[in-house]
Structures are given as C-alpha cells and as structure tokens.
Amino acid sequence: MRKTVAAALLVAAPLLAACTENTRADGEDTGDTRAVSVTSTDDGCELSAVEAPAGTLTFDVKNDGSQVTEFYLLGEDGLRIVGEVENIGPQLSRELVVNAPAGSYVTACKPGMKGDGIRADFTVSESDDAPSASADDQGVVDQALANYQAYVQDQSDQLVAKTEEFVQLYKDGDDDAARALYPEARVHWERIETVAESFGDLDPMMDAREADLEEGQEWTGWHRIEKDLWPPATGYQALTPAERAEYADDLMANTETLDGRVQELTYTVDQIANGSRGLLEEVATGKVTGEEEIWSHTDLWDFQANVDGARVAYEGVQPIVEAKDPELAATLTERFAALQALLDEQKTDTGFVFYDDLSQDEIQALSNAVNALSEPLSRLTAAVLS
Numbered sequence: 301m302r303k304t305v306a307a308a309l310l311v312a313a314p315l316l317a318a319c320t321e322n323t324r325a326d327g328e329d330t331g332d333t334r335a336v337s338v339t340s341t342d343d344g345c346e347l348s349a350v351e352a353p354a355g356t357l358t359f360d361v362k363n364d365g366s367q368v369t370e371f372y373l374l375g376e377d378g379l380r381i382v383g384e385v386e387n388i389g390p391q392l393s394r395e396l397v398v399n400a401p402a403g404s405y406v407t408a409c410k411p412g413m414k415g416d417g418i419r420a421d422f423t424v425s426e427s428d429d430a431p432s433a434s435a436d437d438q439g440v441v442d443q444a445l446a447n448y449q450a451y452v453q454d455q456s457d458q459l460v461a462k463t464e465e466f467v468q469l470y471k472d473g474d475d476d477a478a479r480a481l482y483p484e485a486r487v488h489w490e491r492i493e494t495v496a497e498s499f500g501d502l503d504p505m506m507d508a509r510e511a512d513l514e515e516g517q518e519w520t521g522w523h524r525i526e527k528d529l530w531p532p533a534t535g536y537q538a539l540t541p542a543e544r545a546e547y548a549d550d551l552m553a554n555t556e557t558l559d560g561r562v563q564e565l566t567y568t569v570d571q572i573a574n575g576s577r578g579l580l581e582e583v584a585t586g587k588v589t590g591e592e593e594i595w596s597h598t599d600l601w602d603f604q605a606n607v608d609g610a611r612v613a614y615e616g617v618q619p620i621v622e623a624k625d626p627e628l629a630a631t632l633t634e635r636f637a638a639l640q641a642l643l644d645e646q647k648t649d650t651g652f653v654f655y656d657d658l659s660q661d662e663i664q665a666l667s668n669a670v671n672a673l674s675e676p677l678s679r680l681t682a683a684v685l686s
Contacts, residue, residue, distance in 0.1 A: 334358060338409070340388070341365040345409030345418040352400075352422075355429030359396040359407075363388045367412045371396060376404040378419065379491075380612055381450045386413060402426045414461055441569060444616045448572050449565065451612055452492050456562040459488035463555045467548035470525060473541070479529050483593075483601035483651060486522060490605030491612075494578040495565070496558055506554050509592065520550050523595075530595035569617055573681040576613035579606045580670065580677055588667050590655040600652035603666075604643055610677070611636050617684050625683045628676055635673040642669050 335358045337348040342365040361371040370386040373396065382405060383398040402424050408417030462485035469478040489496060489507070497503045506521040513519055524547055528539045539547070586592040587603035614621075614632060622629040642665055646653050658666075 335360065338362065338371055338407070339364055340369045340371060340409040340411065340418075342367055342411050343418070345371075345407065345420065347407060347420065347422070350420065350422055352424055353427035353429065354400060354402045354424050355427055356397060356399050357424070359383075359385075359398075360393060361385060361388060361396060361409075362393040363390055365411050366390055370410040370413050370417070372406075372408040372410070372417065373398055373400075373422070374406040374408060374419075375615075376406065377608070377612075378406045378416075379451070379608055380615065381447065381454060384450070400424050415458075440619055444569060444572065444620070445567050448567050448613060448616045451616075452495055452565065453563055455488045455492045455609075456559045459485070459492075460555055460559050462488060463552060467552050470529070471541075471545050471548045473544075475529055479596070480650075482522075482526065482529065482596060483598035486598075487601055487605040487608075489522070490582075490602045491609035492562070493582055493606065493609070494575045495562065497578075499558065499561060502554055502558050502561075506551065506558070509594070511591070511594070520547060521554070522551065523593075525551065526593065527595045530597075532595075569620070569684045570681050572613050572616055573684050576610045576680060577674075577677050579610040579613070580674055582606045583610075584667075584670050584674060588663065588670055590663075593655065597654040597656045598652075599655040600643070600646055604652070607636075607639060607643065611640075614677070614680065617680070621680065621683050624686055625679075628679060628683055631676045632673070632680070635669070635676065639666075639669040639673055642666055 333349075334352050334355055336352060338359050338361040339346045340361060340363050357373075359371065359373065361369075363369045367390070369388050370384060371388070371394075372384045373382040374380060375382055382400065383396045385394045385396045388394050405422040405424060406419050407422045408419045410417040462481065466478060466481045466485045469481060493507075496506070504517070504521075507523065508517070508519060508521055509523050510519060510527065525544075527536070528544070528547075531538060583603055583606045587599045587606060590597070590599050592602050593599045614636070618629060618633075621632070643652075646658070646662070
C-alpha cells in the first residue's frame with residue numbers, strides 16, 4: 301500500500317494500531333508473551349512465536365532482506381487488515397502495536413511491498429486483557445473509517461499488480477495462462493466494485509458487458525477481452541495482435557487511473573454500510589444469474605469477491621451495530637455464514653466450478669441465501685446512523 305493508514309476492524313472490538321519510526325533492532329528478549337519478533341528477508345518471514353494472549357500485542361519487525369518490506373497482521377480470512385507497517389528499509393526495524401481479541405489471524409511479510417506476501421497462521425488466545433469498546437466512542441468510528449480505507453487501498457494495489465500480469469499474458473498470446481488468471485485478477489475489482497463504480501467515467505470503460513452497451517458506445521475493458529479469450533463457436537472474428545495490445549493497454553491505463561483515485565479517497569460510516577449493501581446487490585443482479593461472465597462462466601469467483609467485500613465492510617461497522625441493534629448484528633453474521641457455506645460447496649482446487657456446471661437447484665439455493673441476507677443488510681445504514 302502507498303499510504304500508511306490504520307488497520308482493519310475485527311468483529312468483536314476495535315483494533316488500535318500504531319507504529320514507531322525506523323530504528324535498529326537490538327534483538328533483546330523481554331520475555332513478554334505479547335511481544336513477537338519478526339524477521340523479514342527476501343524469501344522468508346520468521347516469527348519468534350505463533351501464538352499470544354489477547355490484549356496489546358507488539359510485533360518488532362526487522363528487515364534482514366535487500367528490499368523494502370511491509371508486515372501485516374490480517375484477520376482469519378486473510379483480507380481484513382488488522383495492522384500494518386510499511387516502508388521498512390533493509391537492516392531497519394519498526395514496531396506494530398495492535399489491541400487484539402482472541403481469534404485466528406494471518407501474518408504476512410511483503411518483500412518489495414508487492415503481492416500477497418509470505419503468510420503464516422497466528423493465534424490469539426483468551427485472556428483477561430481482551431479489548432473492549434463502546435460503539436458510542438468516536439475512536440470506534442474513526443477506526444472503522446481508517447480500516448475500510450486500508451482495505452480498499454490494498455485491494456486496489458493488488459488489482460494493479462494482477463492486471464499488469466494478466467494483460468501481458470494476453471498481449472503475448474499465452475491464452476491458457478491468461479484464462480487462468482482472468483478470474484483471479486478480477487477478484488480484486490469485484491471486492492471494491494461499488495467504490496470503482498463511484499467513478500462514473502471509469503466503470504463503463506472497464507467493466508461494461510456487451511449486453512448493456514448503449515448505441516454507439518465503444519466496448520472496452522475486462523469483458524471485451526473475456527470474449528476474445530472465450531470466443532463463441534461461430535460468427536466471431538478474433539482480435540489481431542495489434543487490437544489485443546490496444547485493448548490490454550487501455551485496461552491497464554484505466555486500472556492505474558482508478559488506483560490513483562482510490563488512494564486519495566476517504567469514507568463515512570454510511571458509505572461503508574451502503575457499500576456493503578451495494579456489493580450484495582451486484583451479486584443479486586449479475587453474479588447469481590450468470591450474466592456477468594457470459595463467455596468465461598467464472599461468475600462464482602465474482603460472486604465470492606462481492607460477498608468478501610460486503611462482509612468486510614459490514615464487519616468494519618459491526619461493533620457499532622452490535623451496540624445499537626444486537627439482533628440485526630446476529631442475523632447478519634448468521635446469514636453471511638450461511639451464504640458462505642453454500643459457496644464453499646462449489647469450491648475446487650483451482651477456484652470454483654463454472655457457472656454453467658451448476659444445477660438449477662444449486663442456483664436457486666444460492667439465490668435464496670442472497671435474498672435472505674439482502675433484507676437485513678438493507679437495514680445496516682439506518683442502524684449505524686441511529
């Protein structure tokens with residue numbers, strides 16, 4: 301990520317993060333079970349412990365590699381950013397301090413500050429020092445806003461990296477590899493789709509479907525390339541290498557423009573709540589119907605990504621909702637889990653089954669679960685603003 305922001309808010313309580321200026325680590329063992337030493341190298345990420353009791357945790361991160369690195373503490377799903385420190389130069393150290401409740405987490409070092417990072421599981425066990433907070437505390441609201449900003453910026457960063465890889469494969473004519481990467485790259489778009497759609501000029505250039513084109517509208521973006529990679533059996537004229545390069549470069553340029561705008565955005569709690577609802581609406585109107593990826597049939601990758609984004613947005617404001625409307629919070633948590641269980645049934649070693657391989661009963665079950673979640677999610681904004 302390009303900007304240092306606070307980290308993601310977990311379900312039960314706010315996680316307050318802070319960091320120190322770059323210093324040299326002395327490697328001293330304090331014996332504190334909540335102090336964890338992290339050594340980042342160009343190809344490794346070693347922690348002195350993989351478990352700590354709930355409370356204020358301190359990660360002392362030293363960079364023994366040759367590249368600038370970052371360190372993240374992520375939620376169990378590997379998406380929610382609990383805390384992060386960035387721009388750690390070679391042979392320098394920084395501290396990450398987080399107030400973490402009991403639960404399962406993921407740690408990640410990012411040599412070169414790119415990609416998913418070198419990851420490992422981390423456990424926070426129950427203790428008497430577990431954090432708590434009131435939803436009326438302005439700090440909870442501030443933390444929720446900073447956390448969502450961090451999440452969107454990180455997803456946008458990853459979208460740029462994956463899109464760059466994808467368009468190069470496509471321009472090189474490596475269609476098998478491009479087809480394999482296509483749904484993986486689009487995951488990062490779909491997780492922040494409602495944010496991307498807020499830029500009215502970019503969304504139609506990047507994500508327009510052929511069926512939705514207006515008269516005279518030039519068709520560019522992801523789905524134009526999708527059709528060329530999964531062409532109809534008859535009546536389609538494949539793009540030339542020059543045309544491929546033109547569409548690929550256009551998609552890459554628009555992705556970089558989007559990223560530049562996203563890095564400067566700030567949010568309000570109602571925007572976060574509305575974004576959660578909007579992402580589920582994207583599922584209902586395109587993904588669960590199979591209309592989004594009409595050529596590749598990779599709709600379930602998009603479906604999962606929209607649900608990821610909706611859930612992360614909800615979990616960011618969940619402490620506020622739990623204090624103001626605990627019944628709504630419980631219902632949302634339950635129905636997000638029920639929908640995820642159905643999606644998990646369709647997972648494969650390479651992602652998901654293709655949409656055209658789903659039975660009508662499976663499609664109906666997914667649709668019913670989306671509808672069951674949509675109703676309580678429509679009340680989220682009112683709950684956080686009450």
